[in-house]
Amino acid sequence: xxxxxxxxxxxxxxxxxxxxxxMIELLRRREVQVVAAMIVIVAVSTAFHPYFWAxxxxxxxxxxxxxxxxxxxxxxxxxxxxxxxxSVGSVMGLSxxxxxxxxxxxxxxxxxAVLLGAVIGVVLGLGNALLVAVVRLPPIIAxxxxxxVYSGLEFVVTNGNQVDxxxxxMTNLGSNQVLPGIPEIFVYTLPLVLIAALVLRHTVFGxxxxxxxxxxxxxxxxxxxxxxxxxxxxxxAGLLAGLAGVVFLIYTSxxxxxxxxxxxxxxxxxxxxxxxxxxxxxxxxxxxxxxxxFLTVTLTAxxxxxMPDVWQPAGVGALVxxxxxxxxxARDASVARRSKRRRWRR
Amino acid sequence: MTTLALPRRWRLPGWGVCxxxxxxxxxxxxxxxxxxxxxxxxxxxxxTEQFVPIGLLALGLAMVILTGNIDLSVAANASLAxxxxxxxxxxxxxxxxxxxxxxxxGTAVGLFNGLVIxxxxxxxxxxxxxxxxxxxxxxxxxxxxxxxxxxxxxxxxLGQGAIADVxxxxxxxxxxxxxxxxxVDGTTFGRSITLIGYxxxxxxxxxxxxxxxxxxxxxxSGALAGVAGVLLAAYYxxxxxxxxxxxxxxxxxxxxxxGVDIFGGRGRIGEVVIAVFLLGFLSQGxxxxxxxxxxxxxxxxxxxxxxxxxxxxxERNFRASWAARMRQLRSPLSHLGRPG
Numbered sequence: 001x002x003x004x005x006x007x008x009x010x011x012x013x014x015x016x017x018x019x020x021x022x023m024i025e026l027l028r029r030r031e032v033q034v035v036a037a038m039i040v041i042v043a044v045s046t047a048f049h050p051y052f053w054a055x056x057x058x059x060x061x062x063x064x065x066x067x068x069x070x071x072x073x074x075x076x077x078x079x080x081x082x083x084x085x086x087s088v089g090s091v092m093g094l095s096x097x098x099x100x101x102x103x104x105x106x107x108x109x110x111x112x113a114v115l116l117g118a119v120i121g122v123v124l125g126l127g128n129a130l131l132v133a134v135v136r137l138p139p140i141i142a143x144x145x146x147x148x149v150y151s152g153l154e155f156v157v158t159n160g161n162q163v164d165x166x167x168x169x170m171t172n173l174g175s176n177q178v179l180p181g182i183p184e185i186f187v188y189t190l191p192l193v194l195i196a197a198l199v200l201r202h203t204v205f206g207x208x209x210x211x212x213x214x215x216x217x218x219x220x221x222x223x224x225x226x227x228x229x230x231x232x233x234x235x236x237a238g239l240l241a242g243l244a245g246v247v248f249l250i251y252t253s254x255x256x257x258x259x260x261x262x263x264x265x266x267x268x269x270x271x272x273x274x275x276x277x278x279x280x281x282x283x284x285x286x287x288x289x290x291x292x293x294f295l296t297v298t299l300t301a302x303x304x305x306x307m308p309d310v311w312q313p314a315g316v317g318a319l320v321x322x323x324x325x326x327x328x329x330a331r332d333a334s335v336a337r338r339s340k341r342r343r344w345r346r
Numbered sequence: 347m348t349t350l351a352l353p354r355r356w357r358l359p360g361w362g363v364c365x366x367x368x369x370x371x372x373x374x375x376x377x378x379x380x381x382x383x384x385x386x387x388x389x390x391x392x393x394t395e396q397f398v399p400i401g402l403l404a405l406g407l408a409m410v411i412l413t414g415n416i417d418l419s420v421a422a423n424a425s426l427a428x429x430x431x432x433x434x435x436x437x438x439x440x441x442x443x444x445x446x447x448x449x450x451x452g453t454a455v456g457l458f459n460g461l462v463i464x465x466x467x468x469x470x471x472x473x474x475x476x477x478x479x480x481x482x483x484x485x486x487x488x489x490x491x492x493x494x495x496x497x498x499x500x501x502x503x504l505g506q507g508a509i510a511d512v513x514x515x516x517x518x519x520x521x522x523x524x525x526x527x528x529x530v531d532g533t534t535f536g537r538s539i540t541l542i543g544y545x546x547x548x549x550x551x552x553x554x555x556x557x558x559x560x561x562x563x564x565x566x567s568g569a570l571a572g573v574a575g576v577l578l579a580a581y582y583x584x585x586x587x588x589x590x591x592x593x594x595x596x597x598x599x600x601x602x603x604x605g606v607d608i609f610g611g612r613g614r615i616g617e618v619v620i621a622v623f624l625l626g627f628l629s630q631g632x633x634x635x636x637x638x639x640x641x642x643x644x645x646x647x648x649x650x651x652x653x654x655x656x657x658x659x660x661e662r663n664f665r666a667s668w669a670a671r672m673r674q675l676r677s678p679l680s681h682l683g684r685p686g
Contacts, residue, residue: 141598
């Protein structure tokens with residue numbers, strides 16, 4: 001009786017099981033599911049339209065999804081803390097307009113433009129952060145209010161004009177491809193997603209966002225500055241939306257007073273598709289990226305299939321419904337969660 | 347004297363009175379500063395035609411918010427109904443058929459919302475966000491490149507006509523408002539939706555079929571959106587596929603301004619009705635004064651925030667003592683009842 005032999009006979013199945021469990025765990029991840037669905041869509045579309053596979057088309061899709069990706073990334077921070085920000089699209093639009101006028105009329109270069117966009121985003125995000133974390137209004141109402149204010153401001157700032165001349169040196173960032181199918185703008189945006197993922201996964205601040213979103217009362221009792229964490233999430237959402245404004249300028253080479261009106265809800269949709277739950281505490285940075293690329297791929301595939309453009313919002317809506325339907329935890333626990341919410345209020 | 351340990355009745359002392367005073371002040375201000383505002387009283391009444399659709403949406407939304415849910419699709423739903431009414435008229439159907447069709451379409455969308463929310467148990471914010479997108483697509487697709495316009499006068503009378511200087515649209519709104527107040531304050535169903543908003547679990551234990559009630563509330567909201575769609579089409583004399591997104595913000599603002607707790611369980615429809623007039627006259631007065639519609643949007647947003655800040659302050663001062671207020675200020679997350 002050698003124990004070594006026993007161990008040897010026992011180990012492999014154990015190892016095997018662990019591997020298969022890891023496999024199942026991996027397949028359960030929303031990001032993986034979404035990527036799989038994306039591959040199917042790309043394959044089917046390519047089968048019918050060979051041009052879909054062209055690097056130019058892929059570059060277009062990636063560049064197109066970067067604005068929503070940044071907005072969804074900010075929205076992810078907010079949603080992880082169990083909040084919602086309905087105003088990110090308008091923050092993006094306002095940043096695009098102000099930066100755009102500086103570039104158009106005062107020959108601003110790229111680096112100052114990015115900085116200006118970031119500052120505008122932080123200032124506007126500060127408004128949301130103050131309302132939610134200091135004045136303590138319900139996030140949906142506070143950000144609905146700032147949505148009205150910011151989109152009104154967009155109109156005031158443009159004063160009937162619009163941004164339409166962005167120098168080629170900037171717009172080339174959106175059309176140049178460093179590798180076939182990878183636009184330059186993607187290379188600049190990806191680090192932001194990586195940093196966000198690092199912050200969310202490996203810093204005390206990131207973990208405390210999850211804690212607050214999962215159970216604010218528990219987080220409070222564990223000594224987390226709940227309001228400070230929430231404050232920061234709205235600030236970060238503003239910052240990323242401000243940067244998204246600059247990306248929007250680079251990609252579309254223009255901006256008007258209605259820029260970003262439709263992106264508020266698309267950003268939330270992209271984050272939801274990427275697996276970030278509206279009930280807080282679940283999701284991640286890569287989900288935002290994957291979700292927004294998936295959204296753009298699907299919409300592009302729809303127009304390749306000769307669906308009229310008016311059906312694109314319906315596509316977004318259907319994807320949101322599907323994303324929630326496939327998320328069993330978002331459904332079953334709803335009643336229990338609601339009673340938990342009640343408890344805090346009294 | 348026995349002292350019961352019941353918490354004091356929560357309702358804000360005289361929130362409705364505050365709203366009425368603000369409304370009166372606003373009407374006097376605009377009458378004095380803007381020549382065409384009052385026009386001997388009839389002008390003021392005629393102005394109501396413009397914001398009655400918002401009021402109808404606010405009525406439905408108020409009931410939904412009373413249950414602690416939200417319906418983001420009401421405004422898009424109203425547009426859809428207006429498009430269907432317009433299309434029916436364009437194809438030669440009579441006024442009655444068009445009106446019924448529009449209300450039926452609104453009700454159907456509301457029923458869909460209600461079924462998905464109640465049966466599948468998905469958060470209403472998500473479901474109505476999705477249906478809003480879907481409904482927008484359907485309405486622009488049905489309306490086509492040139493939305494139907496130029497309707498028969500019997501249909502237009504609904505939006506533009508008047509009985510003894512009182513616009514028909516206003517009468518419709520007041521009638522439905524009274525009906526809503528009667529339902530919410532006077533029926534078992536109304537009390538049960540308030541209880542669902544106050545505590546879903548308590549409602550379940552009370553024996554209320556909460557799912558059925560939720561489904562009914564969303565259906566009612568859809569039906570009211572359908573009526574709003576009819577009035578929209580009749581007022582503008584054309585189907586309104588683009589109006590959808592514009593009406594949502596003022597409708598929610600009216601509900602919140604009317605003192606309905608966004609987490610449900612508290613609020614009076616009567617105060618929402620006053621808030622509708624307050625908000626409507628404010629925006630119309632501003633438009634007459636020559637402000638742009640986006641400036642009005644901005645003011646609406648500010649008003650929404652301002653009303654809430656005021657309410658939160660009211661709420662915190664209610665139990666008087668400074669120490670209690672500080673304790674409340676330091677307590678975690680009293681405002682984050684539900685996601686968003």
